[in-house]
Amino acid sequence: MSIIVEWITNIIIFILLAIVIDLLLPSTNLQKYVKMVIGLILILIMLSPILKIFTVDVDQLITLIDAENETKKNEMENVIEQKKTEIQASQRAYILEQMAVHMKKEVAEELMNQYGLTIKEITFKTSRDENLHFPDDIQLIEVIVAPNKMEQSSIVPAVQPIEIDASEPINDTDKHRKLAMDTASLLSEKWEIDEGKIAVRVEGGR
Numbered sequence: 686m687s688i689i690v691e692w693i694t695n696i697i698i699f700i701l702l703a704i705v706i707d708l709l710l711p712s713t714n715l716q717k718y719v720k721m722v723i724g725l726i727l728i729l730i731m732l733s734p735i736l737k738i739f740t741v742d743v744d745q746l747i748t749l750i751d752a753e754n755e756t757k758k759n760e761m762e763n764v765i766e767q768k769k770t771e772i773q774a775s776q777r778a779y780i781l782e783q784m785a786v787h788m789k790k791e792v793a794e795e796l797m798n799q800y801g802l803t804i805k806e807i808t809f810k811t812s813r814d815e816n817l818h819f820p821d822d823i824q825l826i827e828v829i830v831a832p833n834k835m836e837q838s839s840i841v842p843a844v845q846p847i848e849i850d851a852s853e854p855i856n857d858t859d860k861h862r863k864l865a866m867d868t869a870s871l872l873s874e875k876w877e878i879d880e881g882k883i884a885v886r887v888e889g890g891r
Contacts, residue, residue: 688734695730703727781809784819792875800868802830805888820878830868831888861887 703723710716785807796802810825865885873880 692730692734695733696727699727699730781811785809788876792872795875796830796868796871797833799871800830800864801833802864802868802887803833805829805831820876820882823878823882826872826876826878826883828868828872828883828885829888830865830885 706719706723707716710719788807789804793803796804806827806829808827809823810827812822812824865887868887869880869883869885872878872883872885876883
């Protein structure tokens with residue numbers, strides 16, 4: 686509201702001032718030029734609120750443009766970094782998958798011959814996500830093995846005398862634990878990796 690009052694006041698003061706100047710000027714050719722200038726100034730005063738709206742601070746405009754460009758640059762860098770991370774994760778997953786396939790093949794025959802087991806799954810826990818070095822960056826290899834049912838069913842065991850000792854009940858948990866330890870020892874030897882980094886779980890056991 687104060688802006689409008691100030692604007693109207695400036696117009697009234699200037700009109701009064703223009704009237705005084707017109708009265709003081711002699712009737713010559715100069716008077717029409719003075720009136721033209723006064724008219725132009727009056728128009729500028731009347732349009733001043735509109736001119737203020739469209740007045741742009743150049744420094745502020747440059748600052749806003751720079752800030753917008755910086756924001757877009759940061760967004761682009763974030764997108765590129767995200768895509769890079771996704772590609773690295775895909776490459777890492779592929780490398781570990783191929784490593785697991787190779788390690789399965791390497792021990793499959795001996796694992797079957799000695800324990801009648803097959804590897805169902807191998808998962809890795811690594812110390813970092815990129816530029817892996819085997820076996821230094823491998824923290825843990827989790828191996829799930831299972832008895833080969835076809836192999837077991839094809840073998841007809843010979844008749845053995847049965848001895849029952851009621852004082853010492855059969856403990857399936859201990860059997861699975863020993864089998865897992867023996868399997869881990871075999872895998873450690875074949876893969877040339879510390880046995881402490883290998884965790885074996887036999888399906889059907891705890």
